[in-house]
Amino acid sequence: MLVFNYHSWQLLNPHTFRNLLKACISERNLLAGKALHALFFKSHNNNNDNITTYLSNHFTILYSKCGTLRNARTAFDLTEHPNVFSYNAIINAYAKHSLLHIARQLFDQIPQPDLVSYNTLISAYAERGDCEQALGLLRVVREKCLAIDGFTLSGVIDACCGRGVGLIRQLHCFVVMGGFDSYASVNNAILTSYSKEGFLGEAKRVFHEMGVGGRDEVSWNSMIVACGQHREGSDALALFCEMVMMGLEVDMFTMASVLTAFTSLKDLAGGMQFHAKMIKSGFHRNTHVGSGLIDLYSKCAGGMLECRKVFEEITAPDLVLWNTMISGYSQNEDLSEDALCCFRKMQRVGFRPDDCSFVCVVSACSNLPPSVGNQVHALTIKSDILYNRVSVNNALVAMYSKCGNLQDARKIFDTMPGHNTVSLNSMIAGYAQHGLEAESLWLFELMLQKDIAPNNITFISVLSACAHTGKVEEGQKYFNMMKEKFGFEPEAEHYSCMIDLLGRAGKLKEAERIIETMPFNPGSIEWAALLGACKKHGNVDLAVKAASEFVRIEPYSAVPYVVLSNMYASAGRWEEAATLKKLMRERGVKKTPGCSWIEIDKKVHVFVAEDTSHPMINKIHEYMGEMLKKLKQAGYVPDIRWALMKDEEAVTAEEKERKLLYHSEKLAVAFGLICTEEGVPILVVKNLRICGDCHNAIKIISAISGREITVRDTHRFHCFKEGQCSCRDYW
């Protein structure tokens, strides 16, 4: 510990002064450093000897290390002969403050940059995900015959992560050929990159090949995180135990990594126990651990209450911690507005949002009225350093397409500075959700041509595009391609897509067979897909099986009860329908009330079925009455099978027709048509799936009114135009 007495410093000789400054740097003691700096001006500044040059350069290093950029810059500007050390320090300081353009300017001024200068800049580009620049610098380093080291390679590998596994494989080769595979840091970077590209097997291989002696703590932590992120939580926990048994040092990074394992297992109880243990050791106040905890509770506890408690315990929240909170809010659909509040609050307390903050807040906008997304988009443009980040653009593409605005999604996709796997995934998914399977598959083929590696998520979108349009053969082809050509082991989601694809196409037997033979225990999603297919094709027997399996897994979901009782009712099996309704009441299962909303002039108007609360409801009813006449003239026949919700026998056909007319999506559409100018497209969002009668009616409404009407339901988009729907009635 550095102990000082200002008065005695006046007598220091230059060498002692230098040693003191060194100590300040290694201890990051800003206070003592500043005092030394003041003294330096009084006594040494005028000399022009080596030690003065040394000292003045080291003040830049001191301030850079202590994170005070302004002081670092002042010290740097006051240094008459800046050496490469202080250049490197100040470049690093700017890079860490996301001011890469200034870092680059300074780099270009260095008379003779050394390897550390290059490494620093490469890391800065890696931080930004700019793989081209990082590779360019690597080339320069090699041309200059500077001997590459582990810093160079781990930086380059980090920068190239996210550009497909092919590039990582090439770099891995380069690492092995150059003999850099003895560097733990380089192997760690390779390991993490493989994992992030979706290749856990390769990551594990790297880890094993490192051997116990070749690993450091980072290797263990990286492997634990990799397993956690690939939902192999129990492997992650086993690694942690192994680490503890071996007496390796366990730090906050390890704790955070273990938390990702609990999160992946959705093991809230285990995570909470671990939390309790960490409270005893005080780890829970650490930001790394905190973000792990917040992630755990936001994903597993069904709300943000616990997260807020964790957040409040943290002594000095950092940017990642704030981002994790924003992310938590944005993943809880009904808390999207809170995500925005959190984003604003973070800025109020002085944090500058980074790409991750924007990605999270933009994704929250997918669940909010479109105008909010537009505003946040404007914000990303204003904060220009982020504008060019691929990740933010990807999030914007996803947001616009989820908000039903495929045109703007495409515009961003076409103008963004570069594409990676996620960019293509977002756009492909956008087209898939809108039922534009041809565009979706065309983009996928383009992706392959351009050598942008698909990942497991790409195939989810591709398969769902096939499912949404009934392309059974294509779906089968892509499912096989994913295994055989790309070596991806299909995950539960891929199997669900196949169940959906086959089931909807009427191949119920094949769909059921997939459930029986897939290498996972089928979850509610798989059974729901089969149930939906049974409903479409009227197979009550199989529906009973699917529904009961669903209920076993998710006892409080109303979905299986409602679907099955509607099926009974449709088949005229009233008693069974009633029994099911009774059972539902007895078990306390509540149906989610259907509601639809529309944004007009930045105000959201929500409608529930047979709504009478809206101030303009009379006008809406009047409009619907008129519309009904026109609809009937155009050949609309109300499909009263969709009005079977309660007391079926008691209601007359006329009453059923009236009920249908006042479904929430029809009310919202009518309101939209009343409130907007001729020709303006309208967007309605529904919290459940669109009803079949509404689907039919809105098709005709779109023709009568000459409007483009988009309805987003929980499953996909229906874009009605000139009497047709983009789903081509396949839903």
Added chain:
DNA sequence: GTAGGGTTAG
């Protein structure tokens, strides 16, 4: 004077 491990988009 410089890396690799916690959060994110599909």
